[in-house]
Amino acid sequence: MKLDTERLIIVPVEHHLVEKLSPEDYEIHRFIKSYLADLKADSSLLGWGVWFVMEKASEKIIGDIGFKGKPVNLTVEVEYGIIPSAQGKGYATEAVEEIIDWAFSTNLVRKVVAECLEDNLASVKVLEKLDMTRTGQDGDMLKWELIHQ
Helix, strand or coil: CCEECCCEEEEECCHHHHHCCCCCCCCCCHHHHHHHHHHHHCHHHCCCCEEEEEECCCCCEEEEEEECCCCECCEEEEEEEECHHHCCCCHHHHHHHHHHHHHHHCCCCCEEEEEEECCCHHHHHHHHHCCCEEEEEECCEEEEEEECC
């Protein structure tokens, strides 16, 4: 399974991919390790967890993106992060748009939700560019959604 955009390759994180990486390639955060443990127990999570975002030109991992689990009531929550050296180039918008399109194409998802800190202007801009609707706020977290038409 692989998603291609103009500048990116997006692949689901799997054990064999992580085993090939060195710490210099990409930092494997705690949430990735937790997802891999869950994936080992339930292979149907593939695609509904973490994906690596790779720049086509360099073939380097520049971030991760994904969902916080399988769809529930036709809804998934998307989350993403791009390494500082690759920020400000539109990669997050490109990657989030592609993974949302993939989720909608499965016919298992009708709504994608997201949240970001109110002072995270870069994430606010990404979610606005994707035509997500701001649905509320919980403390300093802004809530967003996109409903598939």
